[in-house]
Amino acid sequence: LVLIAALSTLRSSQPCAHEAGPQYDSSGQLKLPLGFANWIFVGSNLGLGYASHFEANTPLEMQRPSSQTFHNIYIDPDAYAAFIKTGIFPNGTVLIMAVYAAADKEPRGIVDKGYFNGAALEIEAAVKNAKRPDGKSTDWAYYAFPNLPTPADPQPVASAFDDAQCYACHRLHASTDNVWVQFYPILRDRQPLSPGAQTEGNRP
Numbered sequence: 001l002v003l004i005a006a007l008s009t010l011r012s013s014q015p016c017a018h019e020a021g022p023q024y025d026s027s028g029q030l031k032l033p034l035g036f037a038n039w040i041f042v043g044s045n046l047g048l049g050y051a052s053h054f055e056a057n058t059p060l061e062m063q064r065p066s067s068q069t070f071h072n073i074y075i076d077p078d079a080y081a082a083f084i085k086t087g088i089f090p091n092g093t094v095l096i097m098a099v100y101a102a103a104d105k106e107p108r109g110i111v112d113k114g115y116f117n118g119a120a121l122e123i124e125a126a127v128k129n130a131k132r133p134d135g136k137s138t139d140w141a142y143y144a145f146p147n148l149p150t151p152a153d154p155q156p157v158a159s160a161f162d163d164a165q166c167y168a169c170h171r172l173h174a175s176t177d178n179v180w181v182q183f184y185p186i187l188r189d190r191q192p193l194s195p196g197a198q199t200e201g202n203r204p
């Protein structure tokens with residue numbers, strides 16, 4: 001018994017490699033979850049532009065460019081498992097949208113049609129948190145990380161946008177609790193997880 005108690009103390013005192021939910025700095029800014037590429041990939045689209053009258057409150061630099069870009073969307077594994085089971089995004093859900101230029105030319109000249117993910121342009125995040133550390137009361141907060149980090153850079157942080165800039169359009173037009181499930185096939189279809197599916201342990 002003493003051994004078990006000692007072992008469990010040891011376990012719980014080790015830092016948790018898979019800490020759940022969004023991580024913030026001391027001033028309440030969101031830390032970019034650097035390992036999101038290991039999360040669940042829910043969908044991608046090419047060149048979705050938003051009808052201009054819906055963009056009235058969006059900062060100019062954040063309006064979708066008329067040039068084509070890919071949006072690749074990921075969800076953290078715990079939120080994914082909960083959503084597939086219940087249809088509800090739990091508190092602490094994080095979704096990442098990685099934006100890439102749509103490139104059509106590569107140096108070897110092998111492709112002559114179609115587009116692939118070219119230069120990485122930006123990362124955006126949507127976070128559900130009923131107790132936001134920045135003191136705001138809306139449950140979903142939106143962030144952008146325009147300068148993509150290199151491994152040597154410190155972990156980037158970002159403050160949330162005002163609700164009018166991002167939240168409002170998501171609230172009104174996204175199909176499920178602020179998330180555009182209508183565009184993400186694996187959330188839209190909600191196939192049950194197979195027994196033994198590994199959704200945990202993928203966190204950075």
Ligand code: HEC
Pocket residue numbers: 045048050051054055058059062071073095096097124125126142143144161165166167169170178179180181183
């Ligand atoms: C005019 C409507 C509109 C506004 C304003 C808007 N978005 Fe979105 N957003 C969308 C649509 C449509 C999608 C669906 C996927 C896509 O665009 O690729 C989306 C998807 C996202 C996603 C992927 C996760 C999700 O919630 O589905 C993130 C992250 C995101 N937006 C961040 C932002 C940020 C940051 C802002 C504010 C600077 C913002 N959005 C403003 C329409 C909007």
